[in-house]
Amino acid sequence: MIVETSHLNLYYGSFHALKDIDLSIKENLITGIIGPSGCGKSTLLRVFNRMNDLIRGVRITGAVLIDREDIHSPVCDLILLRKKVGMVFQRPNAFPLSIFDNIAYGPRIWSITDKKTLRDIVERSLAAVDLFDALKNRLKESALSLSAEKQQRLCIARLLAVEPEILLMDEPCSSLDPIATGKIEELMLVLKRKYTIIIVTHNMQQAARIADEVGFMLLGELIEFNSTKKIFTNPSDRRTFDYISGRFG
Amino acid sequence: MTFRIGPRTSQIIAYIILLLMTIITIIVLFFIIGYVFKNGFAQLSLEFLTDRTREMGKEGGILPSIIGTLFVTVLAVIIATPLGVGSAVYLVEYTRGGLLRRIISFGADCLAGVPSIIFGLFGFIFFVIQLKLGWSILSGSLTLAVMIIPTIIRTSEEAIKAVPLSYREISYSLGGGKLDTIWKVVLPTSLPGILTGVILGIGRAIGETAAVIFTAGSSLGMPTSVFSSTRTLAVHFYILAREGISMEKAYGTATVLIIIILFVNFVAYRLMHRFMERYY
Numbered sequence: 001m002i003v004e005t006s007h008l009n010l011y012y013g014s015f016h017a018l019k020d021i022d023l024s025i026k027e028n029l030i031t032g033i034i035g036p037s038g039c040g041k042s043t044l045l046r047v048f049n050r051m052n053d054l055i056r057g058v059r060i061t062g063a064v065l066i067d068r069e070d071i072h073s074p075v076c077d078l079i080l081l082r083k084k085v086g087m088v089f090q091r092p093n094a095f096p097l098s099i100f101d102n103i104a105y106g107p108r109i110w111s112i113t114d115k116k117t118l119r120d121i122v123e124r125s126l127a128a129v130d131l132f133d134a135l136k137n138r139l140k141e142s143a144l145s146l147s148a149e150k151q152q153r154l155c156i157a158r159l160l161a162v163e164p165e166i167l168l169m170d171e172p173c174s175s176l177d178p179i180a181t182g183k184i185e186e187l188m189l190v191l192k193r194k195y196t197i198i199i200v201t202h203n204m205q206q207a208a209r210i211a212d213e214v215g216f217m218l219l220g221e222l223i224e225f226n227s228t229k230k231i232f233t234n235p236s237d238r239r240t241f242d243y244i245s246g247r248f249g
Numbered sequence: 250m251t252f253r254i255g256p257r258t259s260q261i262i263a264y265i266i267l268l269l270m271t272i273i274t275i276i277v278l279f280f281i282i283g284y285v286f287k288n289g290f291a292q293l294s295l296e297f298l299t300d301r302t303r304e305m306g307k308e309g310g311i312l313p314s315i316i317g318t319l320f321v322t323v324l325a326v327i328i329a330t331p332l333g334v335g336s337a338v339y340l341v342e343y344t345r346g347g348l349l350r351r352i353i354s355f356g357a358d359c360l361a362g363v364p365s366i367i368f369g370l371f372g373f374i375f376f377v378i379q380l381k382l383g384w385s386i387l388s389g390s391l392t393l394a395v396m397i398i399p400t401i402i403r404t405s406e407e408a409i410k411a412v413p414l415s416y417r418e419i420s421y422s423l424g425g426g427k428l429d430t431i432w433k434v435v436l437p438t439s440l441p442g443i444l445t446g447v448i449l450g451i452g453r454a455i456g457e458t459a460a461v462i463f464t465a466g467s468s469l470g471m472p473t474s475v476f477s478s479t480r481t482l483a484v485h486f487y488i489l490a491r492e493g494i495s496m497e498k499a500y501g502t503a504t505v506l507i508i509i510i511l512f513v514n515f516v517a518y519r520l521m522h523r524f525m526e527r528y529y
Contacts, residue, residue, distance in 0.1 A: 083424040
């Protein structure tokens with residue numbers, strides 16, 4: 001168990017967004033979180049790297065353990081947490097900087113300034129997302145000149161450059177076409193050998209294709225958490241069945 | 250019976266009115282610049298640009314004023330830019346849009362509209378007399394800095410606010426602290442907007458008369474340090490014209506001032522363009 005929550009509740013002001021969530025996520029698996037819009041799946045994801053701290057009026061109760069450490073305890077170093085738990089966002093959101101500077105951004109925060117080391121990290125990260133051959137001669141060009149799929153790969157490379165252990169992916173393919181989506185999914189299957197991946201998606205086929213375990217959320221509750229096979233063939237909750245068979249959502 | 254205009258006709262009329270307005274604006278602009286250039290261009294010579302001023306400006310050149318103008322403006326921008334940009338960063342990134350931010354923004358807007366002679370009077374009382382800086386380049390620069398800070402704050406504030414939240418989120422999600430995020434993401438991305446504010450500030454400062462006549466003085470000597478009194482081009486022009494010393498030299502001075510302003514703007518926009526091309 002690398003990520004565990006117990007009795008996790010989250011409130012936006014008076015709105016109860018996450019209700020009593022108990023969850024345990026295993027290392028080196030892809031865990032999918034599915035559910036209709038507004039069910040709290042992105043909010044749950046943003047708990048794990050404490051991105052909700054940026055929003056005013058958020059209150060969290062219950063425990064969230066990552067590597068058996070309570071991430072809300074005062075001794076937890078937020079910056080180290082975010083280094084360990086990286087995030088890929090919904091839209092490919094490269095900085096308006098060069099390809100090189102985008103990937104070097106994280107390492108530079110960690111005070112790596114040596115040119116040779118930075119170059120190695122950039123090359124290694126690009127190779128890990130299978131972009132190195134395509135971009136090795138274009139490192140100085142603006143990252144915004146890349147296609148959406150390549151930008152999303154670049155964003156993953158930028159994340160890998162800070163050497164995280166857990167990758168949080170918030171609908172990483174929602175702005176990509178089916179072919180690009182397929183390529184990103186292949187990449188995730190490669191990445192799971194080294195990293196633990198938690199992916200939020202409203203695309204059930206995607207969860208079925210790549211996830212090892214799936215959690216179904218509805219109105220802030222975690223209704224069911226099971227192996228992908230079980231969820232999609234023989235769910236134990238009626239509501240899960242209704243959702244995956246397209247009755248609502 | 251009502252008279253109706255068809256939609257096609259009204260489109261054409263609107264187009265003609267808008268075109269006319271643009272043409273009038275451009276004509277007025279070119280007329281002013283053209284008029285000054287027509288009267289001043291004949292005065293331009295190597296001697297006029299490189300000689301000291303003699304006989305109160307009736308003879309000789311305007312080199313001391315050119316140097317004084319550049320000195321005062323550059324120093325004012327060096328003082329005002331960090332203060333203005335720093336305040337804008339504080340307002341946007343640290344006050345979270347509260348009452349304080351609204352009060353300061355409102356104050357900055359009001360200050361930006363205060364007539365420059367008020368700043369001149371303030372600078373005279375505070376910098377020249379109270380702080381005993383005398384009529385000097387330093388007093389003039391400080392006064393101009395106070396005058397252009399509101400412009401720089403407001404334009405920088407808008408530029409920083411326009412940086413997408415997602416950029417900040419990525420920076421935080423990669424382990425960046427607030428300072429990393431501001432320094433490496435927010436400021437570089439908002440640089441074109443901030444530069445616009447600085448350029449507007451330069452424009453206001455370089456041609457300013459009322460605020461510097463009280464603070465930088467009107468001495469014609471060659472400035473040697475920030476404590477020298479100087480007469481900027483705009484002040485020199487004003488005095489030459491008002492005292493009836495020499496209209497020819499006055500137009501010559503105005504021509505030089507306009508050329509400098511055009512040059513500064515041209516360079517600034519080139520720089521900005523190159524920056525935008527690189528990243529956007």
